[in-house]
Amino acid sequence: MRWLCLVAVLFTLVAPALAVEPDEMLKDPKLEARARDISRELRCMVCQNQSIDDSAAPLARDLRLLVRQRLEAGDTDRQVIDFLVARYGEFVLLKPRFEPQTFLLWGLPPAVLVCGAIGLFFWLRKQPPADAGSPLTEVEKARIATLVESPTDRTAH
Numbered sequence: 001m002r003w004l005c006l007v008a009v010l011f012t013l014v015a016p017a018l019a020v021e022p023d024e025m026l027k028d029p030k031l032e033a034r035a036r037d038i039s040r041e042l043r044c045m046v047c048q049n050q051s052i053d054d055s056a057a058p059l060a061r062d063l064r065l066l067v068r069q070r071l072e073a074g075d076t077d078r079q080v081i082d083f084l085v086a087r088y089g090e091f092v093l094l095k096p097r098f099e100p101q102t103f104l105l106w107g108l109p110p111a112v113l114v115c116g117a118i119g120l121f122f123w124l125r126k127q128p129p130a131d132a133g134s135p136l137t138e139v140e141k142a143r144i145a146t147l148v149e150s151p152t153d154r155t156a157h
Contacts, residue, residue: 005065022121024061024064024068026071027070031068031071031072032068034071034077035064035067035068035071036053037077038067038071038081038139039063039064039067040053040055040068040094041081041093041094041095042081042084042092042093042094043089043091043093043094044057044058044060044063045060045063045088045092045094046058046060051094052064052067057128063084066084067080070083074133077157081093083149090102099150103146133147146148
């Protein structure tokens with residue numbers, strides 16, 4: 001029984017900590033679900049690596065309330081997001097849109113990978129083959145011939 005309680009406690013500790021307070025939640029479950037979906041897409045401007053859904057910062061709370069107000073006013077999800085982007089810029093989105101002004105953000109990583117692969121290809125082509133060392137001298141050839149032909153113990157040499 002103790003193990004079961006310990007496992008239950010551990011599972012509650014690894015559950016995601018959501019910062020949404022009960023007083024923020026909407027009474028309509030469908031609107032609340034939409035608000036949570038939108039909140040997961042928006043960056044907390046204080047924490048910057050968390051969504052406003054996960055952040056306990058006061059600004060994140062204000063943004064969560066703003067999202068809910070806009071939804072209650074009848075805005076679509078896209079309208080809510082567009083409103084926040086107009087107010088805070090593209091940075092408010094955790095996953096920026098694919099648009100001309102964000103092309104570098106989306107296009108640079110694949111371009112760097114392709115350039116790296118091409119550079120690696122040409123660098124490997126320039127490298128000499130692994131077996132292309134200097135030719136053996138006559139003394140080395142004779143020593144190899146002696147070792148191959150002689151069945152004696154070679155550890156003494």
